[in-house]
Amino acid sequence: MPAWLQIAISDPWSVLYAHGWVASVVAVLVILAMRVRAVGRDGNVDAVSTRDRFVFFLLAIGAVLVFLAQELVRDLAATMFVNPDWTTNFIWWRYVGPPAALIVPLILAAVVLRRARRDVEVRVPPTAARDWSTFSSRSSLWCASVALGTLASVSILAGMQSSQAVDGAFRLLRTRGYEIYGDSRALQEEGMDYFGWSYSAPVLVITGLAVVAVWFVLRENALRPYRRPETAAGEAQVRSALASSATLLLTGAVLLTTAIALRDIGNAGLPWGFMSTESIESIPIGGEFEALSRVLLALAALVRPVGLTLVLLGGTVWWLPSLIARRGLYTAHGAARSVTEVGQ
Template sequence: MPDLFTSPLASALWRLDGWQMLGALFTMPWVSLVVAAVIACGICVFPGRRVQRESRMRLGAATAGGVVARYSREHRTIGLTAIGVVVVFLADNLITGYVLDLNGVISWWRYAMPVFTASVGIGLLLAIVATLGSTPPERPVAVPRRTWLTFSPRAGTAGAALAVLALTATTVLAGLASSNINGGPYVFLEIEINNEQIDPLRPWFYGWAYGIPVLICTAVLLAVMVAALHASAVRPFLRPETVAAEQRERRDVATAITRTATSALLLSLAGAWRFIADAGSVVGLTVQRDGGSDSYTAFWRYGEIAGVGGGLAPLLEIAAFVLLFLVIAQLYPRDHGARTGTEAESPADSEAV
């Protein structure tokens, strides 16, 4: 990796003014990660969050044996999935940006990778819920019919739906705007030079070669997310006295699933918006001729919209990382609450026996 203080990027940053430097810094996902970590830490130490954690711990202490173990593996799985999304996303940016020379290589996996990673993790969670987490009830409980929306957070579900729509619309519109050369892959954007008999500019673009893998992974993610939410909601409760605790656990699991899926979609969307903005920012062409050169002005008609999207990309990354950190943060309180519950139950159980 190049030295941070001697690299061309660092030298360029020092020549920029304050706002330009800030904008240049936020073109790097590492900066979004640091900002998101600060925000997530602030949310976790907020008094309301502490009260919520203490309430969960008290509920865990009052819960009969077996409930904590039944759901702890699910929280660990979705927490590790969130960690995996962060690690894979950063590793991909590090390897493709500093280690490998991908000039001229269609790295179609880059924008699908966050969604694919989340799909694998949530798919593993679905397998755990369908097998280890769906044991027969000890005493059947009569409850109303449940669906995948029963324990899903309304705001989170709406946010995930908006992320899906935004990513799908961006991918389809960009694919339609893309072009190819001689039947090759759709990885170019043609920018015409007005009133000149010159071949159009063809910068690399977020075309179908990148978009189709994203659409496929998005469809898979939606399928496994809905299936996991449904499987978690419809399984029977253990006993009548555990219904309240299990409902809380299932709401937490559903919230974590929705946050993880939404964050993966936002990371892919942010990358797509950056790519589109970079391609649409081409504004000129210089042609060298004998005895001089000629300059021409070229612009994409949607270039301003693409520029706004590129400016919003860091905000999407920050929101995605915050959601992932909140999912990861549930691991420690969950384990602590489980130990408290076990310790609190043991004396009471021994007395009852």
């Protein structure tokens, strides 16, 4: 049996967690292909303003940054940039990568949208009061709220179980180890690096800043006036797409952060060693929360691909299919024109 197959059978959740991005990319490509066909069937590719295109471009950059952050900043930081010894392995920023990667692109997008208030060609009287949630899907906002609530709950509950390390950071999970003296066992407190207050507090702060940035984008997107009456309906569709993209990006980044935290919490609760003596074959060190840890590891493996899918969709699904369809229409129109000229 190949080694990779043995690993997949023995620890499928680790394989899914590590390589779930493949399933996410495949799912996104399928959805994009379906969107391209839908746009092609409609035959109506709505033109958007230059500012709208630039905002979509910024959101796409945000999606790329989130993808890179969750792959590099967190997963490789502990092995590449710091001492792997758990007693000195404290880097407060290792969990904040996904939400932090969104902040700058979102702020830039909000600034661009605010400047769009100058682009009015013919004033369109407002027909109803608008606020930041006018063009946002209620289901998208609900999903984002659930994701934020889950991350906040995990952060608070994990922080309440954390203990202080020798460096002063609240980042250890205390488990019960054993020292063997002949046939007797004496309890010894051990600690594993863990998603404690020193990690979860920065995550909550940075995530809060990302939420404020998304709110700023949604507000400026909703309150800017329409350019002219005849394009109001199309502009409303574009604004709904922008709002959905920003909300998807936030939800995906929050889910990725939650998955990373659940993964580390689960690993901290597993047995981290064994002791053997002549009278006792082996005694696990740690692992009092092993059953719960297995559940958390499974949840992390399932949540991470979902978060990646939402991030990639948020950066592409509302503009890339239209661009591909528009290029296809131009190509088809050019080919038909060439055939007509040859026939003449």
